[in-house]
Amino acid sequence: MIKLFGKGAWLLKGAVLVEDADKKSVPQLSEELRAAGLELPEKPSFDKKSAARGTIAAKIIAEHNASGTEDDYRLRFDSLASHDITYVGIIQTALASGMKKFPVPYVMTNCHNSLCAVGGTINEDDHLFGLSAAKKFGGEFVPAHLAVIHSYVREMMSGCGRMILGSDSHTRYGALGTMGVGEGGPELVKQLVGRTYDLPRADVAAVYLTGAPKPGVGPQDVALAIIGAVFKNGFVKNKVMEFVGPGVSKLPVDFRCGVDVMTTETACWSSVWRTDEKVEEYFNIHGRPDAYKRLDPDDAAWYDAAIVVELDKIKPMVALPFHPSCVYTIDELSANPHEILKKVEEDARRKLENPELDLGLTEKIDENGKIHVDQGIIAGCSGGTFDNVVAAAQIMKGRSTGSGEFALSIYPGSQPAMLALTNNGSIADLIEAGAVVKTAFCGPCFGAGDTPANRGFSIRHTTRNFPNREGSKPGEGQISSVALMDARSIAATAANGGVLTSAERYGELLHEMPYSFCGDIYKKKVFHGYGKGDDDVELIYGPNIKPWPKVWPLAENLLLMMASVITDPVTTTDELIPSGETSSLRSNPIKLAQFALSRKDPLYVKRAKEAEQLDIARREAVEKGKPLPCEVKKLFEIAGVSGAAGETMIGSLIFAVKPGDGSAREQAASSQKVLGGQANIAEEYATKRYRSNLINWGMIPFIADKGDRDKFETEQWVFIPGIRKAVAGGEDKVEAQLIGKDGAKKKITLAMPGLSEDDRAVILAGCLMNHYANE
Template sequence: MVRLIKNGVYLIKGQTVLEAKDPNTLCELNGSVVEKHNARQETMAYRILNQHNTSGNPDQLKIRFDAMASHDITYVGITQTARASGLKEFPIPYVLTNCHNSLNAVGGTINEDDHVFGLSAAQKYGGIYVPAHQAVIHQYMREMMSGCGKMILGSDSHTRYGALGTMAVGEGGPELVKQLLNKTYDIQYPDVIAVYLEGKPQVGVGPQDVALALIRAVFANGFVKNKVLEFVGPGVANLSVDYRIGIDVMTTETTCLSSIWTTDEKVKEYFGIHGRSEAYAQLAPGEVAYYDGMVVMDLSKVVPMIALPFHPSNVYTIEELIQNPYDILHKVEEEGKQQINNPFISFNLTNHIVDGKIRVDQAIVAGCAGGTFENIMDVAAIVKGQSVGNQYLSFSVYPASQPIYLELMRNGAAADLMASGANIKTAFCGPCFGAGDVPANGQFSIRHTTRNFPNREGSKPGEGQISSVALVDARSVAATVANGGCLTSATEIDYTEPSHQYSFDGVVYKNRVYNGFGNPKPESELKFGPNIADWPEMIALPENILLKVASVINDPVTTTDELIPSGETSSYRSNPLRLAEFTLSRKDPQYVGRAKQVHALEKERESLLKTSGSQPSDALKEALKQVLQVKAAFSADFTEIMNNTGIGTVIYAVKPGDGSAREQAASCQKVLGGWANIAQEYATKRYRSNLINWGMLPFTLSSPLEVPLSTEDYVYVPGIRQRIINGEETIPAQVIGPNGVRELMLELKNLTQDEKDIILKGCLINYYSM
């Protein structure tokens, strides 16, 4: 099904694969040797990146994007940050969509206040505003903004439009701020991995099945982490554009940086249907292209898959799960209990085995992954004439845009769904992050959505709530519904694939979308609701820092959902201080209290530096006396320590930052006085970038800890400011704890000059406003 080639490979004329088993492997074409350096430049990724690079150095990229996109839990913070940094107008098309907090279900008026702010920002700065329920962010960008050879940046991790010839990147908000201020996205040239597709999927196998097979093969081993995936091979032609889109959007879960696909007549037809024929160009690698590795997938051998709690990489075939339900679910159950780590929570999956069959309580097809036209057409064909029933099983379908919904109404598919008992809802991302269709406590939900992280479905373990989500392709979701809620593979049922002819009607957008790009109205006023708050003042990095360990997370991977929960907390993302109250609330409920206690000491220290004659409190004295335990500080004067040593907090996690692009996973720590993270490694580039952009130090360890850190410990990092100025990458520190002092060697690898300056200034806002 999936094979990894970890050596470099040459792809000859898009078809023949030559594995470079050693560095001296030569590739010949028409009797001439092709140099590896030249062949590297024949990938689609190289060409597009080079066209958008402003540095003049192909190894150190400074990218300017063609367009950007944000949704309603990110665009307020981005606009506020850019405004504080001198924003005058949006220099490139910036689409503000409203697909996350569209229900206005939490916090009174505050969600709709954000929407009003978004429209006022689009008017003032010249943006594009897509009202609630019109389209999920990525569907609108596919339909209206993608283009072959373009690059798009989005403040959502699933910003992926590679199937449409567009290299797209999901990042935290500060990276979008940089683009709004005419700055660049700075990265080293990434490795490029070919995904070589061959064969044709069997009937009943959908894009989510292919995506999950890919994720299973590459996530745990980090094979494609922070790399670009380039989809090539004869199998591409056997996939419709919607099918390609469904695979492509899930590449985020592989932890790759971006993606790009070869384009063909089917893509040309897609743009023509959407009234944008000029957006098409044929993309393909050159005659000989060199890749840093390859994933070979035989589409004909892919079978229906299921990602069990609590990660998209926890993948099994549906067949093996049905054949051995107890052993597999018991294993997942035990792993889940360790991850939840709450003895008061009853997490049970095996109780969903009834008479040897796995029964589900909820079925959903939604969002940027599930809500595409062809997915829903297949779902309608499978459930036509069937009944959802009047028991506990529920079934909801969310078309990804109003134009899709309109076409489903016109061709009768919506009527077939409604007649079966399915609920058809408007374009909304809520089921993907716990703000819509939250299951009841203990229920098991199967979904064609993007993620199944713990509590992302909306449960609250701290209040005794837990439910579970498994990711399944829309076709097997529908097959399960048609089989009365017993988990069923779509290849096990007989159905006729419907005709997928699609007619796009853009009148919906014409009548509702505000397009002000190129026509800013600076005289317009931004409209603020009471929950929309400015960022608090953040100071520059002190000479030395004393960090109290505020949380220790030893899980193999920590998601951004665990760092700052999604769901109803998203309603507070326009208010930095209020949102910060939820930091780590579902992983380490004591974190906020610990962080606040330390932050109060730092605020007192800063206040004392501005006044004369005031004496530090006993608590501040006690904290700063920790420094005196370090030999190098024995001769230091207490006043000198107070003047030059900032007090903050640090989180230790093995591998933090998997999942969402949300900047708040970092900014909430900073708002509460965080100065750093310490990790073995960072799960994604975007989380590390978020830390840096909020002035936090992304420390890694030079070697595994011999003695674990605890929340009783301080970490003292002397001379950190000067070491960053000097460009040092190895940073000596000391751990000060109940058992004395021990040395700790930290690393700050590969910081660019801009990143160093941002950290020194204290955050991105300070960097641009000073």
């Protein structure tokens, strides 16, 4: 079904993938091509370095790279995108960094806090701020309920050969020939003030598709199969996934988009697909024919890795709690429900560090071995596409969701999609079957809508099923579970009375329906202001919109409390700063920070504040020329701090094995910084975007040896003398001391690999805003 080529592969004529082609003679390769009805490219050199420039990704990147070298990228994006839990902070940061106008098209959508259900007026206050910013700086503003961020960008901003940077991890438009990159807010700030997005060359992995999906198999099934094959082994981490091969043209564009948006869950950096007549038709339907051009790799293109996906062998899939990579076929789960669900529950108890945790999953199995679910959701950028909702309606037509515990909710991704689905009868068929159809909203994907009952089991065509991602609060005795499935199998389950069912059972009912798009909806409601900024417009600040607190530059030495030690294999950004109800506080850094690690380590904030208060006391004593407070003096004596008190900053840090999987939200780092956080220690970082967020907030992304894990414990102190000198001098490691609660000391080496000159300048300044202010 899926094969991995870790040593790279050649793609010849866009049709034949050859592993280790350099080990084969030209006649052998020629014979393979002739067998496929093709001829060898003229004068093939098979030089890997030059052939690597022939990938679609390499050619797009070259057009956006201002570095002058293909080994390092300094990228300028064609447009930017944010939603209403990120754009306020981004604009506030950009203003503090000297922004006067939006230099590129910047769309602000309102699809996360659009219900305005929690927090009083503060959500709509954010929306008014966004609209005033669009008017003042020349932006594009999409009102609430009109479209989820990625649906809108696909429909209105994508284009073949373009690059788009978004402050959401699922910024993926590769199926439309557009390389999307999801990052934390500070990376968008860099673009807004005319800087570049910098990183070393990214490897490109071919995703070679063959065959065509069987009836009943949808995009989420293909995506989950790929994620299951590549996430845990890090096969495509920080790479570009480039979809090629004959199977691409067998997929409708919506299907491709549904697979593409889920590539984020592989930990890849970006994605892109070859384009064809179906993509051309898509742009024509959207009234943007100029956005299309044919994208193909060169006749002989070299890929650093390759994944072969046999579409015709993929079965309907399910990703069980608590990660999209926890995949099984639905048939496999249905055949072994007790064994598999028991394992999931045991894994959950270990992950959530709660031996008493009871998900209640095995209780969902009836006497006949059938699994009963409580809720089905089809929503957002992955589930709420036109084709997915059409397929669900075809399965549900003339059937019923029933009047018991099971409930089905559908959220089309945009109002134009809603109108098209209404006009072709799909919405009517769903409503008549008992489904509830709602407006465009991302809530079910991050815990702000349709939270199941305690110990409930929800199946969702959304992007993630991390712990608490559905809105439960285990710390308060609430827990529920989400499994990811394709819209087709969710509809099949609904049609079968809530019994988990593969859509293959209803495959004969599924057929494509003509896609239509009404752009007048956006013309009437979206504020289009690019290039029309008005300096006289005043920004509208609600009472919850607060500026970033003062951030201090890096001190000569750091003395940091270990405020949390997390030994899970992977730590998500949802665990670092919970999603859900906290989203309403995203425009208030101080209030939001109180929720940092609240579900993973409830004592983290208390510990971080204790360290922060010690530094406040130290700083006040230094500024007033007074002796250090007794508790600070004692701490310095225990640690062996020498020199002036003004040279050593007290703060906090966390250790996590592999932090940062999941969302791009910068608040996973900034909330630590607001509480006095100065660093993370990890064995590796799950994503580039989380490491970038740390750096942009002046936090040092240390790496520790795996053998040092047992040395870390909460409430110990980490003394790092000479850190400023080391960062400024280009050092890639420092010597530190661990000081236990009993005063015992251990030496440790902390690495700082891969810090660029710009990274170091930001860390020295204390954060990106300070760095720009200094300039």
